[in-house]
Amino acid sequence: MSSGKGGELIPSSSELDLDRPNIEDYLPSGSSIHEPVGKLRLCNLLDISPTLTEAAGAIVDDSFTRCFKSNPPEPWNWNVYLFPLWWCGVVIRYLILFPVRVIVLTVGWIIFLSCFIPVHLLLKEHDKLQKNMERALVELICSFFVASWTGVINYHGPRPSMRPKQVFVANHTSTIDFIILEQMSSFAVIMQKHPGWVGLLQSTILESVGCIWFNRSEAKDRETVTKKLREHSQGVDNNPLLIFPEGTCVNNQYSVMFKKGAFELGCTICPIAIKYNKIFVDAFWNSRKQSFTMHLLQLMTSWAVVCDVWYLEPQNLRPDETPIEFAERVRDIISVRAGLKKVPWDGYLKYSRPSSKHRERKQQSFAESVLRRLEEK
């Protein structure tokens, strides 16, 4: 979702270019803070302990992996009387709630399809009416989805209005973020194209609300997507755009760096913060561990999905701000509201290695220190 500089074919690791806020400011640099002084001796040259320590520190714990750790609620069924209680809970959830939810969802789909298909095929001339009806229907099916997880959603703040040159951004925990937000007001979202039945849904129904697709693995894709984003945001009649600038699902305790694409469109940015209550279910979709179907099934066999959604004050690019600074400022607003810890990593590092610029920076500082101390006699 971020624009490269012109049509570069370099994969997403080039995101970590010199434009980004300096990661070194965030990372613990330990002993490298203490600049060594004095004449260079053999033991100084051979002393790799600072660099080794950093590597070992990364092996033991690192802030990037922490962002994608699923934290399921602690098991509490370890007792003679707690276990049967928990067992009752399981029976209720799987044998009573789950079938009811499946029925609710099926009914919802039947109603939706029986209205959507005629509207889509027959109302081709009455553009505006068709659009409004399709929007209402998508909101309806999203409500059915939310009902199928017994979603208890607290919306705070004024409902988004449909105005041009307005883009909504939110933190991302799972694809259901979109469903939860779409239930309240119609958005056009930008999403990764998924395979399977989700992809089918994307290309048929979500097209009608004006969604935009991108493919993470295609490098040139970014340029076309940015163009589409720009066109869409200028259009008066289009649904407001919803963008998840993190670019990937994070576990709702941390937030990774926001991609600047959404912040360069020349639009007002309306931040939305979403926080799930972990006691009921861990809504983080760990796409490395589960497919989306399994994720939905997990939600449908839990007690409830409880979350808070805050619509925050719209922000504009300040005259002295770069888009990256703007993105960080909005990330700050959202992280504070949703109680997320900020980490200085690009979410796409889930899929690719960091660029060599960081290693080179470390090598440069080591080289400079050695050469400087050589001068001292």
Added chain:
Amino acid sequence: MGNSSSMLTQYDIEEVQEYCQNLFSQQEIVSLYQRFCQLDRNAKGFISADEFLSVPEFAMNPLSQRLLKMVDGLNFKDFVAFLSAFSAKASVQQKVKLIFKFYDSDGNGKVSFNDMLEVLRDLSGSFISDVQREQVLTQLLKEAGYSKDSYLTFDDFNKIFGISELKMEVEVPVD
């Protein structure tokens, strides 16, 4: 260990603790095991090079490639033994031993001029020329009483690092 469940028994913990010469507390070993299981994605019993490199902070480190030769494919016991050199309770000798093993990549007990040059190259990259690197290393070896053709043993390393304070500590987070 090597079982697929993420639970350590008390026996396991004590065995690992003995193996790493009591340099980690039992709590720390439990935390390290959680971390080990987190990195070892498909529960194979060891962490592959690719899985280490998926930690961006590790991949960015100039010494990561050489370090991978030491840690790739280690089971949990050896993983803890490797990290024990970074414990606060480890002695300077134990830390020097790890540094020596790091330089001595072929494990023959001797560190050659080339070994040291390779590590220097990893650390300084293209910011010092090859010629200058050789010059600096030769000069410093001479000043310390060795020559370009000397092979340094572990005792030599102890002598070189003897008096200096090595700050090589990593804290294991214990929740």
